[in-house]
Amino acid sequence: MPKQRATKRRTAKGSGLPIASDRTRSRLLEAAGEMFAELGFHHATVRQICDRAGANIASVNYHFGDKTGLYTEVVRQSMRAARFDAVRAALDQHASSEEILRAVVKARLESLWGQDLPDWHFRILIHEISKPTLAMNQVVAEAIQPVYARLREVISKMLGLPADHEKTRLCAHSIIGQIMFYAFARPVITRLWPEMKMTASQLDRIANHIADFSLAYIRTAGAEHGKGKLPSEARKRR
Amino acid sequence: MPKQRATKRRTAKGSGLPIASDRTRSRLLEAAGEMFAELGFHHATVRQICDRAGANIASVNYHFGDKTGLYTEVVRQSMRAARFDAVRAALDQHASSEEILRAVVKARLESLWGQDLPDWHFRILIHEISKPTLAMNQVVAEAIQPVYARLREVISKMLGLPADHEKTRLCAHSIIGQIMFYAFARPVITRLWPEMKMTASQLDRIANHIADFSLAYIRTAGAEHGKGKLPSEARKRR
DNA sequence: TACATATTCAAACGATTGTTTTAAATTCGC
DNA sequence: GCGAATTTAAAACAATCGTTTGAATATGTA
Numbered sequence: 001m002p003k004q005r006a007t008k009r010r011t012a013k014g015s016g017l018p019i020a021s022d023r024t025r026s027r028l029l030e031a032a033g034e035m036f037a038e039l040g041f042h043h044a045t046v047r048q049i050c051d052r053a054g055a056n057i058a059s060v061n062y063h064f065g066d067k068t069g070l071y072t073e074v075v076r077q078s079m080r081a082a083r084f085d086a087v088r089a090a091l092d093q094h095a096s097s098e099e100i101l102r103a104v105v106k107a108r109l110e111s112l113w114g115q116d117l118p119d120w121h122f123r124i125l126i127h128e129i130s131k132p133t134l135a136m137n138q139v140v141a142e143a144i145q146p147v148y149a150r151l152r153e154v155i156s157k158m159l160g161l162p163a164d165h166e167k168t169r170l171c172a173h174s175i176i177g178q179i180m181f182y183a184f185a186r187p188v189i190t191r192l193w194p195e196m197k198m199t200a201s202q203l204d205r206i207a208n209h210i211a212d213f214s215l216a217y218i219r220t221a222g223a224e225h226g227k228g229k230l231p232s233e234a235r236k237r238r
Numbered sequence: 239m240p241k242q243r244a245t246k247r248r249t250a251k252g253s254g255l256p257i258a259s260d261r262t263r264s265r266l267l268e269a270a271g272e273m274f275a276e277l278g279f280h281h282a283t284v285r286q287i288c289d290r291a292g293a294n295i296a297s298v299n300y301h302f303g304d305k306t307g308l309y310t311e312v313v314r315q316s317m318r319a320a321r322f323d324a325v326r327a328a329l330d331q332h333a334s335s336e337e338i339l340r341a342v343v344k345a346r347l348e349s350l351w352g353q354d355l356p357d358w359h360f361r362i363l364i365h366e367i368s369k370p371t372l373a374m375n376q377v378v379a380e381a382i383q384p385v386y387a388r389l390r391e392v393i394s395k396m397l398g399l400p401a402d403h404e405k406t407r408l409c410a411h412s413i414i415g416q417i418m419f420y421a422f423a424r425p426v427i428t429r430l431w432p433e434m435k436m437t438a439s440q441l442d443r444i445a446n447h448i449a450d451f452s453l454a455y456i457r458t459a460g461a462e463h464g465k466g467k468l469p470s471e472a473r474k475r476r
Numbered sequence: 477t478a479c480a481t482a483t484t485c486a487a488a489c490g491a492t493t494g495t496t497t498t499a500a501a502t503t504c505g506c
Numbered sequence: 507g508c509g510a511a512t513t514t515a516a517a518a519c520a521a522t523c524g525t526t527t528g529a530a531t532a533t534g535t536a
Contacts, residue, residue, distance in 0.1 A: 024484080040369075043280065046524065056485050058526075063483095067524065130368045131278075132425045140429045148430050169431060170447040177419025178412045184422050185414075187370045191378045192386050193407060209408040217454035262514080284494065294515055296496080301513095305494065 025063045027053040032060075033074045037120030040127040041071055068134065074124065075135045079142045081121035086111070091150045097158045098215055101175070104151065105214075106207040108179045113198045126183050148172065158222045171218060178210045263301045265291040270298075271312045275358030278365040279309055306372070313366070313373045316359035317380045324349070329388045335396045336453055339413070342389065343452075344445040346417045351436045364421050386410065396460045409456060416448045 031053035035044040046060050046067055053059075064070040090103035111122045128139050149163070155171050156163040182189065189196070196202065269291035273282040284298050284305055291297075302308040328341040349360045366377050387401070393409050394401040420427065427434070434440065 045522085047522090056483095057524090058486090059484070061525065129426050130422055136425065137429070140426060144426060145430065166443070167447070170444060171451065173419055173427075174416045174448065174451045176423075177416040179415070180419055180422065181411055181415025184368055184418065187374065188367055188378060188382060189411075191375070192383065205404070206408060209405070210412065213409065213412045213455045214451075216458055217451045220454055283492085285492090294513095295494090296516090297514070299495065 024053065024055045024059055028055055028059060028063060028070065029074060029077060032070050033078065033120050033124070036071060036074055036127070037123035040131060041133050042131070046070075071133070072135050072138070075128070075139060078121035078124050079139070084121065084143055084147075087147060088150070091147065091154065097154050098211075100154050101158075101215065102208070102211040104154075105175070105179060105210050106204070109182065109203055109207045109210075112179075112183050113203055122183075126180075129180075130184065148176075151175070155218065158218045160222050167221070171214070171221075174217075175210070175214050178213065182206070262291065262293045262297055266293055266297060266301060266308065267312060267315060270308050271316065271358050271362070274309060274312055274365070275361035278369060279371055280369075284308075309371070310373050310376070313362060313377060316362050317377070322359065322381055322385075325385060326388070329385065329392065335392050336449075338392050339396075339453065340446070340449040342392075343413070343417060343448045344442070347420065347441055347445045347448075350417075350421050351441055360421075364418075367418075368422065386414075389413070393456065396456050398460050405459070409452070409459075412455075413448070413452050416451065420444065 028049065032044070032049045035049050035052065038044070047057060049070075050057050050059060060067065060070050064073055087104055087107045090107045091100060093100060093103065095103070108122075125139060125143060128136055152163040152168050152172050155175075156165070156168050159165075159168055159171065161168050266287065270282070270287045273287050273290065276282070285295060287308075288295050288297060298305065298308050302311055325342055325345045328345045329338060331338060331341065333341070346360075363377060363381065366374055390401040390406050390410050393413075394403070394406050397403075397406055397409065399406050
């Protein structure tokens, strides 16, 4: 009766017993990560994953219970990935708010188009955003929510408004949206702008543009709210 | 031998023969549009579609050949949908560039969150962008490319730069990205900002924010590049 | 070595998918 | 109204999915 031993096995592992080869387990995780990042949860098949990992079909059942168990483990692993820490490091570095913002934008963009793969962690997050699974709550709580809050603090400082103010949130969305566009609309962009080659310098120009584009508004709005000036930006709005 | 009569039937239709009830065909198209918009191409099943349309399973084969035939027909129909015309109308209206931009942003956002469904045409485009199918080329050529080009012209006028200049393109991407963020990240937004209710006025505030956010940069950049020209055409308006 | 456990393997299972088949019902020109 | 074409209906087909089975093998321990 060796059915669904995944959790039981983990407890045995925790009890201090020496473990046999975790090679298949780790190979399974790596292969699953690449496949999930490339195809998403539903389109990636366990047979493909096991083939790529050189493991048997039943191994995913044995080690992770079922496909969703494997996926959630991949997601959990992705949350602690280096790239996210890079973004957090950029957010927490000791520098001016504007420089922090520029660094964050650059880090996020590089984790998207940078050819220094495998960085499928962020791509999994992309799939999770466009087609959420049950792991969504965990992803939001562990990876998105902290960065979102920290980004709002940085913007809040520049705007002179509280971090949970609507304008602060909308500015955060504007910045994130500009970045995510290059994640979601990748196939469209290559068709709309075929002569563009995503080199390192091109990536740099895009990141700087997004920073400049965003700071243009944040600076003026911050000057208004900070000095208590009359809002010249406030147009005749009904 | 009535197998795969879909194309043959169309030719008979073109030959001037009166057609029997196209009721099932149109009901199939409508049901398929809703299902494809909600679940995407792969996740929507022909059985669900036929159930919703009150038609038999084999009807999709008979009328459209296969599932992809049905999908491409739905896409073709979506291209001529009202909302896209609304955006194009906003782009071609006789007004200042800034007001055109504001109207375009508003039209796009309303086709996303507006509760005046069924407006699944744009949602199909969203799915097509995140997970392209073979219909992608058609979608880009017929729906995205024209709007993209027209939007660049509007921005080009404000920037004082050619429409295919890199900065013009990046500005267009920044604007589109801000809008699309509310399309792709919808489940994330509701988790990150749970107290937000997407009312009509909220939608209006978001649209105006995106316009203000974008115009802040475009105005200053336009003033720089268009030194010889009139700094802003918003002046002459009103 | 001998026993118990952990792990891997090939094969099959049940469910669901898109598609096809075969026949009945409906429609339309004549 | 009749015969041919069109349209619908129920059932089954073949392929693939995730999952399970039961035995074989590897591993660690006494």
